[in-house]
Each structure stands twice: as C-alpha cells, then as structure tokens.
Amino acid sequence: MTIIPIRPEHRLPGMEPMNPTWSGEDTRGRTLRDLRISVTDRCNFRCVYCMPKTAFGHDHAFLPRSELLSFEEITRIARLFAARGVKKIRLTGGEPLLRHGIENLIAMLAEIPGLDLTLTTNGSLLAKKAQALKAAGLKRVTVSLDSLDDRVFRAMNDVDFPVERVLEGIEAAAEAGLGPVKINMVVKRGTNDAGIVDLARHFRGTGHIVRFIEYMDVGSKNGWKLDEVLPSEEVVRRIAAEFPLEAIAPDYPGEVAQRWVYEDGSGEIGAISSVTQAFCATCTRVRLSTDGRLYTCLFAEAGHDLRGLLRGKATDLQLDAAIARIWHARRDNYSEIRTAETAGLQKVEMSYIGG
Ligand code: SAM
Ligand code: SF4
Ligand code: SF4
Numbered sequence: 001m002t003i004i005p006i007r008p009e010h011r012l013p014g015m016e017p018m019n020p021t022w023s024g025e026d027t028r029g030r031t032l033r034d035l036r037i038s039v040t041d042r043c044n045f046r047c048v049y050c051m052p053k054t055a056f057g058h059d060h061a062f063l064p065r066s067e068l069l070s071f072e073e074i075t076r077i078a079r080l081f082a083a084r085g086v087k088k089i090r091l092t093g094g095e096p097l098l099r100h101g102i103e104n105l106i107a108m109l110a111e112i113p114g115l116d117l118t119l120t121t122n123g124s125l126l127a128k129k130a131q132a133l134k135a136a137g138l139k140r141v142t143v144s145l146d147s148l149d150d151r152v153f154r155a156m157n158d159v160d161f162p163v164e165r166v167l168e169g170i171e172a173a174a175e176a177g178l179g180p181v182k183i184n185m186v187v188k189r190g191t192n193d194a195g196i197v198d199l200a201r202h203f204r205g206t207g208h209i210v211r212f213i214e215y216m217d218v219g220s221k222n223g224w225k226l227d228e229v230l231p232s233e234e235v236v237r238r239i240a241a242e243f244p245l246e247a248i249a250p251d252y253p254g255e256v257a258q259r260w261v262y263e264d265g266s267g268e269i270g271a272i273s274s275v276t277q278a279f280c281a282t283c284t285r286v287r288l289s290t291d292g293r294l295y296t297c298l299f300a301e302a303g304h305d306l307r308g309l310l311r312g313k314a315t316d317l318q319l320d321a322a323i324a325r326i327w328h329a330r331r332d333n334y335s336e337i338r339t340a341e342t343a344g345l346q347k348v349e350m351s352y353i354g355g
Contacts, residue, residue: 026330033284038354040094046158055221092354103136110137126169130176142182211270219349232271278335297332
C-alpha cells in the first residue's frame with residue numbers, strides 16, 4: 001500500500017485535524033478511481049424515474065449560470081483528482097449535451113494524461129454532436145435507451161421524444177469512433193420490462209453493449225417502490241432463455257456491471273444490480289455536482305462544497321488536501337443498508353449529481 005504523506009500546509013483553516021498519512025483508501029479500504037462530473041442540472045427529457053414532471057415542472061428552479069462551475073474550474077478539479085489516482089472521468093447531468101460548448105470542456109479534459117474520458121447521454125442530440133465530441137477527444141459514450149417500443153419510450157421520457165432519433169444518435173456515435181457504445185436500460189417492472197429481450201436482440205451482433213440497470217431509489221421524488229424493481233437475475237434469465245449466455249470476469253476491479261457474453265459469440269451484455277446485489281464494497285466513485293459539491297455516494301444527503309474553496313482562492317495544495325480528507329473519511333454503503341424507510345430520505349436528486 002502506498003502511503004502519501006499529507007503536509008501540514010495542506011490543512012485549511014477550520015478543518016478538523018487530518019490523519020497525517022493518506023493511504024489512498026477510504027474507511028472501508030476503497031481506492032479513489034472514478035470521477036463523475038455533472039455539467040448541467042437541466043434536461044430536455046422528464047424520465048419518470050429521474051425527473052418526474054410532478055417535481056420538475058415548468059416552475060422548477062434550475063441553477064442559475066453563475067452557480068455552475070466554469071470549464072476552467074471543472075478542469076482544475078479534474079487535474080487534482082487525476083493526481084490523486086482517478087483514472088476515469090464520466091461527464092453526465094442532467095443532459096450533458098445541453099451544456100453550451102461541451103466540446104470545449106472535453107478538449108480541456110482530454111489534455112490530462114492517462115484519463116479514460118467518457119460521457120452518458122440520453123442520445124437526443126448525439127446525431128448532431130458525435131463527430132465534434134470525438135474530435136474534441138472523447139473516448140466513448142453511453143446512451144440511455146429504455147425501450148425500442150416507441151410508445152413505451154415516449155411515455156418513459158415523458159416529452160414524447162421518438163425512439164428513432166436516439167437510435168440515429170447511437171449509430172452516429174459508433175460511426176464517429178465513440179464505441180463500443182454502451183446502452184443503458186433502466187428496467188421498471190410493469191413499465192418497460194416486456195421489452196428486455198427485444199432490446200437485447202436488436203443490439204446483438206452490433207458491437208454495442210446493452211446494460212440493464214435495476215430501478216433505484218435515487219433522490220426523493222421518483223416515488224420508488226421495491227416491487228417495481230425487476231432483479232437483474234430475472235433479466236438475465238429471460239434473455240438467456242432465448243440467447244444462451246455465459247458469465248465473464250469484470251474488465252477491471254470495481255466494475256459495477258456483471259458481464260455476460262452470448263455463447264454464439266454475438267456480443268456482450270451487462271447487468272447493474274445495485275438494489276439486489278449491492279456493490280458498495282468495491283465502489284471507487286465520487287461525484288461532482290453542477291455547482292461544485294462533492295458527493296461520496298449516489299444516495300448522499302449532502303455534499304462537500306469545493307466551489308467555495310475554488311472561488312475563495314484556495315491553492316491547489318489546499319484543494320488537494322480537502323479532496324484527500326473527504327475521501328479518507330468516506331464511509332458510504334447505502335445500497336447495503338437500503339430499506340423502505342431509507343428510500344424516503346431526502347437524498348440528492350440524480351439529475352443534479354449525475355448517474
Ligand atoms: N441524461 C443523461 C442520460 O439519461 O443518459 C445522463 C444523466 S442520467 C441521470 C444517467 C443515468 O442514470 C441514465 O442512464 C439513467 O437512465 C440513469 N438513471 C436515472 N434515474 C435512475 C433510477 N431511478 N434508477 C436507475 N437508473 C437511473
Ligand atoms: Fe434527463 Fe437522463 Fe434524467 Fe432522463 S435519466 S430525465 S434523460 S437526466
Ligand atoms: Fe457507491 Fe453509494 Fe452506490 Fe454504494 S450506494 S455503490 S457507496 S454510490
């Protein structure tokens with residue numbers, strides 16, 4: 001285990017005394033590896049499981065521009081995280097392609113050596129932007145797509161957006177060299193689970209990787225109920241009944257998706273089972289909100305204000321010390337302790353910290 005000493009000058013006034021050494025691990029022995037950055041809290045969709053119209057209606061107050069981290073601020077934080085061992089950055093939101101000039105941010109982040117730079121999008125603007133994103137230095141994209149059935153898809157995005165346009169975006173991304181494209185389907189029992197096998201069938205043999213995500217109790221506004229979660233085990237069973245599957249090892253330690261390949265060699269699928277098979281024990285992710293708060297868990301109730309430090313003229317050493325202190329103190333394991341009661345807590349909304 002590498003021990004990185006923390007020097008006294010790393011401490012900020014008012015901080016509790018830090019452990020003099022930082023092992024790179026949090027209180028549960030997990031190493032910092034992935035940073036997700038939300039670049040906007042706005043979205044042109046109103047997915048029922050994420051930004052239901054009842055809570056994100058016309059009168060919803062999104063963050064004013066001055067509250068958003070600038071590209072320079074984001075890049076500065078990203079560099080410090082990379083120096084602390086982050087290997088992968090994912091841009092997310094809200095809908096990240098709505099952030100004006102996102103290609104410029106990508107170009108700035110792409111200059112940080114040794115980073116895997118990716119983005120998650122609803123795909124609505126991808127056909128238009130795929131080439132520019134690739135040219136700016138983006139490596140890959142993940143596209144969310146909950147159904148191939150246009151009627152079901154329009155109902156789930158709740159803005160009547162046609163599935164065809166997302167499919168065009170996926171193809172444009174692959175053509176631009178942003179592959180292998182991952183496709184995320186959030187499975188909500190009784191809403192879109194009838195389309196699981198169709199989605200798997202459609203993308204078999206294309207090189208795209210479909211990942212089935214268990215519906216989660218993110219935030220406090222989506223009215224989550226446990227009986228609307230279809231366990232991944234059942235998802236895999238349904239697909240394997242038509243297309244035999246074989247489990248394969250994770251790509252890297254801490255990968256959240258369990259992976260399967262089709263026995264006939266026609267591709268791969270994944271399952272993200274955060275409700276029925278919690279993976280907190282290997283969770284190496286941290287999330288930066290649109291307005292510069294750091295969240296050590298997707299289900300956190302509060303974040304750490306890095307923007308205050310940035311705009312308060314903190315030095316890189318001071319920012320780095322804050323990052324190290326926050327990670328060192330991290331103890332989150334929400335998915336291991338989830339109950340019907342915890343689901344009702346006032347947790348941060350997903351569109352604000354990104355998925
Ligand atoms: N707007 C982009 C998109 O939809 O891809 C990026 C942000 S979105 C919050 C990131 C991911 O979170 C998407 O794949 C979305 O399907 C997933 N997500 C949102 N709410 C969820 C929930 N309640 N349970 C599981 N996944 C969810
Ligand atoms: Fe928007 Fe993505 Fe949330 Fe859907 S899942 S409402 S596309 S942020
Ligand atoms: Fe990580 Fe929190 Fe999810 Fe557990 S619940 S895997 S700690 S983000």
